[in-house]
Amino acid sequence: MNSTKVIKLDSVTKVYKDGDRTVTALDNVSLSIEQGESVAIEGPSGSGKSTLLQILGALDEPTSGSVNIFGVEPFQLNDKELSKFRNETIGFVFQFFNLLPYYSALENVMVPLLLGGVSETDAREKAKTVLDELGLSDRLNHRPSQLSGGQMQRVAIARALGTEPKLILADEPTGNLDKENKAIIADLLASVSKKGITLIVVTHDQLLSERFGRKLRIDGGRLLQPSNEKVKDES
Numbered sequence: 001m002n003s004t005k006v007i008k009l010d011s012v013t014k015v016y017k018d019g020d021r022t023v024t025a026l027d028n029v030s031l032s033i034e035q036g037e038s039v040a041i042e043g044p045s046g047s048g049k050s051t052l053l054q055i056l057g058a059l060d061e062p063t064s065g066s067v068n069i070f071g072v073e074p075f076q077l078n079d080k081e082l083s084k085f086r087n088e089t090i091g092f093v094f095q096f097f098n099l100l101p102y103y104s105a106l107e108n109v110m111v112p113l114l115l116g117g118v119s120e121t122d123a124r125e126k127a128k129t130v131l132d133e134l135g136l137s138d139r140l141n142h143r144p145s146q147l148s149g150g151q152m153q154r155v156a157i158a159r160a161l162g163t164e165p166k167l168i169l170a171d172e173p174t175g176n177l178d179k180e181n182k183a184i185i186a187d188l189l190a191s192v193s194k195k196g197i198t199l200i201v202v203t204h205d206q207l208l209s210e211r212f213g214r215k216l217r218i219d220g221g222r223l224l225q226p227s228n229e230k231v232k233d234e235s
């Protein structure tokens with residue numbers, strides 16, 4: 001197997017210190033996801049889903065265990081290399097969109113491109129193209145507050161797609177949307193995964209998770225489902 005095409009977590013544990021209390025948010029999680037897979041992560045509130053996503057996104061370092069994302073061990077990199085790696089490899093989509101409020105839709109999508117060293121002209125062109133693909137060509141100059149929730153999430157997905165990442169991570173991307181917009185975002189994410197981008201999505205939404213190739217369940221920081229098979233055939 002080519003290790004550069006796999007995301008691999010080996011015995012990852014994450015312990016948070018909360019005053020003099022400690023919380024084991026992830027307990028010895030091992031997991032392997034191949035490039036191009038689409039994976040839904042389900043589990044009750046507080047089970048460690050967001051923590052797992054933060055680690056997969058190289059945003060938060062595990063207390064122990066190793067992380068390899070397409071051949072790179074992100075937590076071995078220095079800060080500058082790590083930011084570059086994240087910017088080039090990973091797109092993030094969040095429940096509350098996390099758009100920059102004083103920037104237009106277009107500018108929000110341009111930001112990661114500019115941070116990645118793309119020229120302003122090219123960033124503008126690319127951002128327009130992606131927003132157009134997501135049906136937002138008439139919303140380029142609107143600020144987040146002038147957009148509906150569904151439109152904001154589409155801008156956030158455009159922002160994630162703009163840099164052409166290999167991996168998109170989404171944390172409850174439909175959690176704050178009405179039924180109609182949930183369906184639109186589910187369609188969009190399913191089409192993202194058809195492009196060969198690896199997609200890992202935390203969601204409670206069955207309509208969304210059933211669109212993906214694999215479901216993982218986590219409870220109390222432990223992965224319940226054997227990590228490597230699509231459909232487990234116990235024999």
Ligand SMILES: Nc1ncnc2c1ncn2[C@@H]1O[C@H](COP(=O)(O)OP(=O)(O)O)[C@@H](O)[C@H]1O
Nearest residue numbers: 016017018023025044045046047048049050051
């Ligand atoms: N920064 C933090 N500091 C302390 N405890 C945290 C922190 N982040 C998460 N936790 C705790 O870790 C556990 C898992 O949290 P989280 O990954 O956010 O779960 P989920 O996304 O499944 O709701 C919870 O008990 C939560 O309270």
Ligand SMILES: [Mg+2]
Nearest residue numbers: 049050051171
């Ligand atoms: Mg969460």
